[in-house]
Amino acid sequence: MSAPGKNYLNCKKGFASWALTLDHKRIGLMYLGSIMFFFLLGGLFALLLRTELLSPGHTIMDAKRYNQLFTLHGAIMVFLVIIPGIPASLGNFALPLMLGAKDVAFPRLNLLSYYIYVLGAIVALGSLIVGAVDTGWTFYMPYSSTTDGGVVLMVTAAFILGFSSIFTGLNFIVTTHKLRAPGMSWYRMPLFVWGIYATGIIQIMATPVLAITLLLLIVERVVKVGIFDPVLGGDPVLFQHFFWFYSHPAVYIMILPGMAVISELIAVFSQKRIFGYKPIAYSSIALAVLSFLVWGHHMFVSGQSELVGMIFSVLTFLVAVPSGVKMFNWLATMHQGSVSLKTPMLWALGFFVLFAIGGITGVFLGVLNVDVHLHDTYFVVAHFHYVMVGGTFMAFMGGIYYWWPKMTGKMYSEFWGAASAIMVVVGFNLTFFVQFLMGAQGMPRRYYNYLDQFTIYHQISTVGSYVLGLGFVMALITLLVSLKNGKTAPKNPWHGASLEWTHTDAVPIETNFREQPVVTEGPYEYR
Amino acid sequence: MSIAKASGVAGFPLHEHFERPEQQVDASKLGMWLFLATEVLIFGGLFVAYAVYHYLHPELFKAAHKFLDVRLGAFNTVVLLFSSLTVVLAIHGAQQGKKQMVLWNLFLTIVCAGTFLVVKYFEYSHKFHSGLLPGYYFTNATVPSPDEAHIFFGIYFLMTGLHGIHVVIGMIVLSWLMFRAYRDEFNPQYYSPLEIGGLYWHLVDIIWIFLFPLLYLIR
Numbered sequence: 027m028s029a030p031g032k033n034y035l036n037c038k039k040g041f042a043s044w045a046l047t048l049d050h051k052r053i054g055l056m057y058l059g060s061i062m063f064f065f066l067l068g069g070l071f072a073l074l075l076r077t078e079l080l081s082p083g084h085t086i087m088d089a090k091r092y093n094q095l096f097t098l099h100g101a102i103m104v105f106l107v108i109i110p111g112i113p114a115s116l117g118n119f120a121l122p123l124m125l126g127a128k129d130v131a132f133p134r135l136n137l138l139s140y141y142i143y144v145l146g147a148i149v150a151l152g153s154l155i156v157g158a159v160d161t162g163w164t165f166y167m168p169y170s171s172t173t174d175g176g177v178v179l180m181v182t183a184a185f186i187l188g189f190s191s192i193f194t195g196l197n198f199i200v201t202t203h204k205l206r207a208p209g210m211s212w213y214r215m216p217l218f219v220w221g222i223y224a225t226g227i228i229q230i231m232a233t234p235v236l237a238i239t240l241l242l243l244i245v246e247r248v249v250k251v252g253i254f255d256p257v258l259g260g261d262p263v264l265f266q267h268f269f270w271f272y273s274h275p276a277v278y279i280m281i282l283p284g285m286a287v288i289s290e291l292i293a294v295f296s297q298k299r300i301f302g303y304k305p306i307a308y309s310s311i312a313l314a315v316l317s318f319l320v321w322g323h324h325m326f327v328s329g330q331s332e333l334v335g336m337i338f339s340v341l342t343f344l345v346a347v348p349s350g351v352k353m354f355n356w357l358a359t360m361h362q363g364s365v366s367l368k369t370p371m372l373w374a375l376g377f378f379v380l381f382a383i384g385g386i387t388g389v390f391l392g393v394l395n396v397d398v399h400l401h402d403t404y405f406v407v408a409h410f411h412y413v414m415v416g417g418t419f420m421a422f423m424g425g426i427y428y429w430w431p432k433m434t435g436k437m438y439s440e441f442w443g444a445a446s447a448i449m450v451v452v453g454f455n456l457t458f459f460v461q462f463l464m465g466a467q468g469m470p471r472r473y474y475n476y477l478d479q480f481t482i483y484h485q486i487s488t489v490g491s492y493v494l495g496l497g498f499v500m501a502l503i504t505l506l507v508s509l510k511n512g513k514t515a516p517k518n519p520w521h522g523a524s525l526e527w528t529h530t531d532a533v534p535i536e537t538n539f540r541e542q543p544v545v546t547e548g549p550y551e552y553r
Numbered sequence: 554m555s556i557a558k559a560s561g562v563a564g565f566p567l568h569e570h571f572e573r574p575e576q577q578v579d580a581s582k583l584g585m586w587l588f589l590a591t592e593v594l595i596f597g598g599l600f601v602a603y604a605v606y607h608y609l610h611p612e613l614f615k616a617a618h619k620f621l622d623v624r625l626g627a628f629n630t631v632v633l634l635f636s637s638l639t640v641v642l643a644i645h646g647a648q649q650g651k652k653q654m655v656l657w658n659l660f661l662t663i664v665c666a667g668t669f670l671v672v673k674y675f676e677y678s679h680k681f682h683s684g685l686l687p688g689y690y691f692t693n694a695t696v697p698s699p700d701e702a703h704i705f706f707g708i709y710f711l712m713t714g715l716h717g718i719h720v721v722i723g724m725i726v727l728s729w730l731m732f733r734a735y736r737d738e739f740n741p742q743y744y745s746p747l748e749i750g751g752l753y754w755h756l757v758d759i760i761w762i763f764l765f766p767l768l769y770l771i772r
Contacts, residue, residue: 128570131580196587204580205570234591238598242711250688251707253602258688259701264605268598537569 033435033533048133049536053140054119055433058426061107061115062502064147068102069495071095076457076491079484082476089474093160094175096472100163101180105187106147108418109276112283113229114143114194116425117222119433121198123526123534124216126207126543131200139193142186150183152176162472164273165240167254167265171247178244185240188233191279195229198222207525209545216524216549217293217306221286224310228275228282228317236272239265263328270321278317280414282310284381284421285352288374291424292356294522295371296363299550302355309348316345326397335394342392349385353378368520369443373424376451380416384409387462402472405465408458416454423447423501430505431519432526435533436512442504449497456490524549564740578745585749589756592719596760599712603767606704616697617705618771620685622676626769629672633758636665640727640751647734647744655739655747659731662754666724673717680706687711712764719757726750 034051044052075095078085087095122130130136153159153176161170161177170177202223206215243265245251252258254265293300300306322330322338330338356378365371387409391397400406431437464483469476476484518527526534529543562574571577607614639661646654684692687707696702730750733739739747 131570132584133570135584192591196584196591199587200580200584203583204576230587230591231594234594235598238595241715242598242602245687245707245711249690249707251711252688252701252704253606253707259704261605261609264602268601542572 032535033531034536035435035533037536046137048129048137050118050122050130050133050136051433051534051538053136054115054117056140057110057118057143058115060143060147061111064102064106065498066502068099068107069498071099071102073491073495075099076488078474079476080488081484082478082481090160092474093162093472094158097159097162097180098154101150101159101184103414104163104276105184106143106150108280108414109187109191110143110194111280111418112287112422112425113198113222113225113279114139114190116287116422116429117194117198117225117283120429120526121219121222122201122205123432123530123538124219124524124549125202125205126210126525126529126539126545127201127205128537128539129205130197131205132197135193136197139190139197142190142193146183146187146190149179149186153179153183164269165243166269167243167246167260167262168256170243171250171255178247181240181243185237185244188237188240191229192233195226195233199226199230202226207543207545211545213303213307214545214548217289217300217303217310218286218524220307221282221289221310224314225279225282225286227311227314228279231318232272232275232279235268236276239268239272242268263325263330266325266328267321270324271318274321274324275314275317277413278313280418282313284377284418285310287421287425287428288356288377289352290522290524291370291374291421291428292359293550294428294520294552295368295374296360296365297521297552298359298363299548299552300355301358301361302351303548303550305351306355309351312348313345316341316348320345323392323397326394327401339392339394343389345392346385346389353382353385367444369438369440369447370424370428370520372444372447373420373427376447376454377417377420377424380412380420380451380454384412384414384416388413400465402470403465404461404469404471407471408461408465411454411458411461416458420450423450423498426505428520429526430508431515431532432530432534434509434512435515436508437515437519438504438508438512442500442507446497446501446504449500450494453490453493453495453497457487457494458490460486460490521552523551523553562742565743574742581745581749582752585752589752592756592760596712596715599708599715600763600767603708603712606708607771610701610704613698613701614705614771617702618768620680620683620693620696621709621769622679623769625672625676626765629669630761630765632665632668632672633761636662636669637755637758639665640754643730643734644744644747644751647739647747648741650741652734652737655734656731659727659734663724663727663731666720666727669720670717673713709768712768716757716760716764719760723754723757726753 034049044056047053074086075092078087078092118130118136122128156176156179157174159175159177159180160173165177165181202215202219242253246254246260250258252260254260254262256262289300289306320338320342322334323342326335387405391400391406391409427438427443460483464480467480469480469483515532517530517532520527522528525543525545529539531540565574567574567577571580639658643655643658643662646658680686685696685706686692686703687710688703691703691706693702727750730747733746
């Protein structure tokens with residue numbers, strides 16, 4: 027048992043004690059650092075892209091470079107940032123603590139999945155040496171089997187990263203089933219755990235299909251087997267089916283953990299028992315199931331039959347139901363609660379507004395005839411970013427600020443935290459709301475050049491992206507500064523009622539709890 | 554965390570973050586079952602590709618499959634089925650504390666896996682010689698409609714190749730289990746690694762049970 031004053035951060039020192047650690051909390055922090063590094067890299071590419079679009083034609087780069095940069099931006103943000111994102115970092119840190127477990131079920135597998143992530147990242151960056159990829163992150167056939175550049179390496183990287191994701195999900199599912207503390211029944215689990223569990227189901231059920239799809243892509247490119255390439259007798263739409271059978275569930279791998287964080291933030295910062303615990307819990311599972319039944323809405327204009335299109339359209343509408351269940355339950359939780367506008371709550375409220383816009387525009391895109399008009403325009407870009415950045419990433423930042431005192435033992439500056447959250451919301455809307463407008467007017471996405479009539483929209487968007495970027499950088503600097511100058515955090519700064527706040531030291535010890543916690547009530551019983 | 558602690562059950566190395574032996578055993582089994590689900594889905598993608606192209610080119614598949622040797626495929630099926638029996642007998646031996654039974658049955662399983670691969674080697678080299686290869690390496694002119702026949706052999710090599718990789722991984726896992734059995738790590742209280750390795754090996758067998766009729770026995 028740890029001596030007083032010892033915690034998981036200072037109990038062992040040196041590089042090896044981190045590089046070879048089996049402690050889920052340290053692995054979570056290592057993930058967090060790596061993910062933030064790639065977030066800044068992907069964000070830098072985004073700013074370069076926006077700068078290029080400041081004026082029609084050549085601004086700072088040529089068309090080929092532009093295609094490579096938007097591919098890199100997409101691939102890095104999707105595969106290295108937002109898919110591992112919340113589960114691998116916050117999930118790793120908080121899930122065992124919330125369940126009253128000493129660690130995840132398979133600590134060595136957990137460390138292995140981190141190194142698989144690192145390997146995947148290295149291979150992805152290695153593709154730059156061979157020649158940057160210009161296919162977009164979706165690697166559509168047959169272009170991806172004919173264009174030059176390091177497609178094989180980039181695809182291999184996504185393949186490798188998939189296994190990291192599978193092992194993380196597997197670990198969390200087994201941990202949730204087998205390592206709950208005495209008295210921790212399924213309905214006493216925090217909703218964060220339900221969300222991460224639902225995410226785990228998708229990670230396990232969908233990612234292998236991506237693996238085989240990417241493997242087939244590599245074989246197609248190297249050996250020309252003729253499965254996807256029409257010149258060789260293959261079917262490029264089959265690639266799209268395969269790809270979206272994974273990649274649509276994958277966007278729920280991205281958003282479900284965000285929703286999971288929001289459930290915690292809304293309840294804690296309203297100091298009120300969550301409204302509709304079971305509907306929120308089961309809506310996560312419902313979203314996980316539905317996520318497998320809507321992939322065809324990416325192919326409304328790819329030549330799929332009208333009947334199939336209609337079925338996928340109706341199924342897509344259904345997604346709005348569990349999402350709406352969550353939104354309304356969160357609203358009802360805040361109603362008559364004692365809401366405190368601390369920084370994590372500001373991020374959560376930002377999520378609320380942005381995700382609502384992102385979600386509703388998703389329904390527009392699910393309507394068959396509307397989609398024919400909006401398909402492959404900036405409207406889709408805006409929708410996707412409202413859900414992924416406005417949804418997932420806002421929740422991610424909120425979660426980081428929320429658990430920061432527990433992770434590091436330091437309090438951040440409330441002023442700078444709040445200022446950066448507000449700046450991100452303002453910058454985000456500036457960047458992406460105008461993209462809805464120009465998308466609806468027909469500005470195609472992924473285009474290097476545009477008509478003069480779109481100039482003003484692009485300029486607003488670009489200026490907004492600088493504000494957005496500055497906001498995110500400020501948010502991260504605020505956290506880093508707190509490591510040096512922050513006040514020492516108390517054990518439970520937010521008056522949370524789940525085990526990571528009530529039963530651990532201010533910074534948890536290596537084995538998490540000094541005594542095995544015994545759970546006698548739900549995670550939202552505030553006093 | 555991997556340091557074993559006293560578990561209250563003699564001979565059971567309990568990892569520190571578990572409370573009870575059966576908790577650890579259940580966790581590792583659940584983990585393996587989930588992993589097997591991912592394996593089925595990986596092969597599932599290939600089965601879908603097979604189904605799509607069989608549906609599009611039924612005559613082609615019927616004609617091309619005649620270039621596979623049914624007798625060798627059937628022999629390999631029997632070999633793998635037998636290896637499923639031996640791996641179960643190895644677990645049975647561990648439950649009864651019979652070390653020799655564990656070692657011999659694991660050895661037989663590895664021999665079966667090796668036999669399977671040797672037969673596969675002969676099948677593959679025959680196809681290499683007659684140019685029955687995927688994609689633009691396909692050079693055989695005796696197959697009906699050679700312009701499209703390469704798709705069948707592409708799928709054949711993808712499916713059996715991925716399965717073959719799993720056989721090799723299985724041999725590594727089985728050898729590691731044999732090494733641990735040799736070092737007396739298993740006993741009637743603790744043999745879950747054998748069960749988990751066995752589960753993996755059964756999956757390798759079951760996938761072949763589906764591959765054999767799909768590729769060799771097309772009507």
